[in-house]
Amino acid sequence: MLTVTIDEIQRNLTSYLKQVTAGETIIVMQAGKPIAEIKPVSPIYQQIRPYGLCAREFIVPDDFDSPLPEEILNSFEGK
Template sequence: MLYLNLHEAKTHLSRYLEQLLQGERIFLCKRNVPIAEIRALSKPLQQKRPIGLAKGEFTVPSQFFDPLPDDLIAAFEGR
């Protein structure tokens, strides 16, 4: 973990990018008090997720398709 004051981060952030890519985290500080964290994003998936990944894991009950009660609809509409 690296702790950088705002001025140092603003001035030299490009120096720390390689460390971020290796999994290091940077804590931005204001007057030596941490206020934010910078970390590398996770790498995107290389392949698409398959369709039907959770098939058979759950069932949708028939009541799911029943109309909602009027009082619940009114609450959603702000009445």
Template structure:
């Protein structure tokens, strides 16, 4: 645990914040008496999203994998024919 005075904390704040984020505990003192503690925040727990939230909200066309096949092929092959 590192103890620093307020003036040093103000002038080197970024450095001490980085140290605290890395897991070090820093005590800030005024006139040699501890007044504050700088520590890293606990990471926020991320809840997994439940599956199936979109069930029943939309339908997939039966021809989804072949939809627009001819138009897409025309776009590719007509561009080659123009060259």
């Protein structure tokens, strides 16, 4: 982790950003106190879930999509 002042980062922004791109984290200081942290952004990969991920782990009952009993519907409606 690298610590720099605001003045240093303003003078050499491009070189510090290259270091961040390489994986370095930079703490920006002002009057001896940390005010910001600059770090690489984690790449966001949307990984496609494999088909059949939970195969044979549970069984969907035959009445899965049947209407709910009246008493359960009433409890959802506050009756």
